[in-house]
Amino acid sequence: MSGVKLDPCPFCGGVNIASDCFSAAFSVPVCSEDCFDYCKDCDAQGPAATDIGTAHARWNARAA
Numbered sequence: 001m002s003g004v005k006l007d008p009c010p011f012c013g014g015v016n017i018a019s020d021c022f023s024a025a026f027s028v029p030v031c032s033e034d035c036f037d038y039c040k041d042c043d044a045q046g047p048a049a050t051d052i053g054t055a056h057a058r059w060n061a062r063a064a
Contacts, residue, residue: 004056006037014041017059019052 006017021035033048037059046059 004053004060006056007060007062009039009042009044010062011044012039012042014039016040019055021052 008015009017016039017037018040019035019037033050035050035052035055036048037046037055038044046055046062049055049058
């Protein structure tokens with residue numbers, strides 16, 4: 001990961017948060033918001049973004 005501390009999952013409180021980008025996983029050009037953070041405990045997915053840094057910021061910026 002990029003060294004950004006990700007907040008716990010808002011649904012289950014889990015701290016087992018991972019990141020993924022479909023474009024990187026499938027070696028295709030980025031053409032949409034395909035990067036996201038997700039909870040490995042309950043499968044909750046955060047807001048998508050065009051890059052992983054923005055996905056991290058969106059995961060951490062959700063409403064309380």
